Amino acid sequence: MIKVLHVSDIHLGSGLSHGRTNPETGLNTRLEDFVKSLRSCIDRAISEPVDLVLFGGDAFPDATPPPYIQQAFASEFSRLVQAAIPTILLVGNHDQHSQGKGGASLSIYRTLGVPKFIVGDRIETHHINTANGEVQVITLPWLTNSALLTRPETEGLSLEAVNQLLLQKLQPILEGEIRRLDPDQPTILLAHLMADRAQLGAERFLAVGKGFTIPVSFLIRPEFDYVALGHVHRHQNLNPKGEPAVVYPGSIERVDFSEEKEDKGYVLIELEKGNTQWQFCPLPVRPFLTIKVDVTEKDDPQQTILSAIERQKNPEAVVRLQYKLHSEQLDRIESRTLQKALSFAHSYTITPELVSQLARPRLPELGEQVALDPMSALKTYLDNRDDLKEVSEEMLAEAEKLLGGLPNHTDQWTFSASPN
Structure with a gap:
């Protein structure tokens, strides 16, 4: 049995607008939250210990993060080097240059020849010797139109037609890798992609026009013992009633309020040919909280809002207060009082919404x-x-x-x- 840790979508450096400067470190507190979650993943990999770590792509918000953020990422992953744990870093859409070529934010690990580190920036099969046996990993990085098609091939085609052409190009390439597999060794497909059955989160707007959707049926192959995905931030198994499991571990932290209700974590896998088991391991991430109040029909709108805040109070949460009111109620709201009531929060935003009187339901009369x-x-x-x-x-x-x-x-x- 080979133990594998599957983590993805770290996005180190995202969501800084929801944090504040830590006076002791000079760093944004949300960056510290993301590093803390990443550290928890690496801690588990080392303490278990696992035989292999798979990173499913999107290390940072873009391919050229500031040096101090690159350093924070490298500091955590360097612990895997010290523990001699093989690691594959897959290239996601946010790891690429804007032109869609090259894993700029991850290629440094190949250039430096980091021991036991593999950068997956092409479709390729990697044979990895671990402490408990050999495993085959096919890497499928984020693919754009330009990766498989030429401009003349796509000229005048609709998006749907381009998508079909891309799949036609990809299928024989992937099939070629599958046919060269050793049928007696456990196999993982590690891919950063948008699958057609995936329930989306914050990433729904992140890759519009830059990639294509792959049918889940394309990934469900008897040759695979586990399909490790990246890109979608919501944890889910796209093949819950069959084998292999096709799993998005999701992101390790909440990027914005679209992920307010999502659990965050990583996946631990017990890999064995024909008998692979896996479990989702949640992380104790910072809560996000939306407080919505409609005071348009309230005699004391201020107290109504304060009562709603008190009822939903969640210490250290990132909070957004949204309330609806009429224009004549504006002078009954004291912003400083609301700000004081929200002082428990890690950070907060207050968004009033003026409701037009014309929007009221018609009078029965x-x-x-x-x-x-x-x-x-x-x-x-x-x-x-x-x-x-x-x-x-x-x-x-x-x-x-x-x-x-x-x-x-x-x-x-x-x-x-x-x-x-």
Whole structure:
């Protein structure tokens, strides 16, 4: 049995807007959160110990991170070198240059010849000798149109047609690697891709127009004992009722509020030909919390918001407060009081949303096919407009004068709910 740790989408240096500067270190606290989660993964790899570590891609937000962030990443992975644990670093979409060529943020590990480190920036089969036997790993990095196609081949084609052409190009290449496998050795496919059954998170907007979607059926092969994926931030197994498991471990930290409800972690695998087992290991990451309040119908909007904050109070969470109110309620809200109430949070944002009075539901008295004389209709309307109370009498008086000059002004008007 070979023990493998599968981790992906570290994105070291992301989400800094949700943090603050730590006065003791001078570093952003969210960067420290990400490093802490990565350290927990490496700690587990060493303490287990595992025989192999698979990184599924996206080390940083882009291919040229600042030196201090590169150093933080290297410091943690260097511990695997010291422990003599073989490691494969797969190139994801965020690890590539904007042109889609080369793993700029990871290629340094190949250039330096880091012992037992492999950079997976091409479709290739790697035979790795571990402490408990040999394992075959096919690396499939993030592929763009330019990786497999020429410009003349894609000219004038729709996105769907390009996607099909890419799959036609990829299939024989992957098939060639599979046919050269040793059928007696355990095999892993390590790939950074968007699978068609995946439930998406923050990455849904990160690769638009830069890659293509691969059918899960493309990955479910009897030659594979485990399919280790990267790119999608939500942990999931895309083949829950069969073998092999096709697993996204997800990202190791929450990048933004789109991942508020997601568990974060890594996967431990017990790899054995025809009998592979795996488990998701959650990480104790910083919570994200959204507090939504609608005070449009409240007499004391400020207290309503404060009560909602108190009920959902979660120390050290990254918090966003969103509340709806009418314009005439603005002077009843004290921003400093709300800020003080949110002081428990690691960081917070406050977003008020003004709701137009015109957005209120129609009054029953003015509903569809309700017949009222014009003055009664106007009075009903003004009685339900708090912001017009001071001028309602003048408006009624002026309306009376206007209608007094019209023939049959006492005739009833029919109000319809039709937008026309």
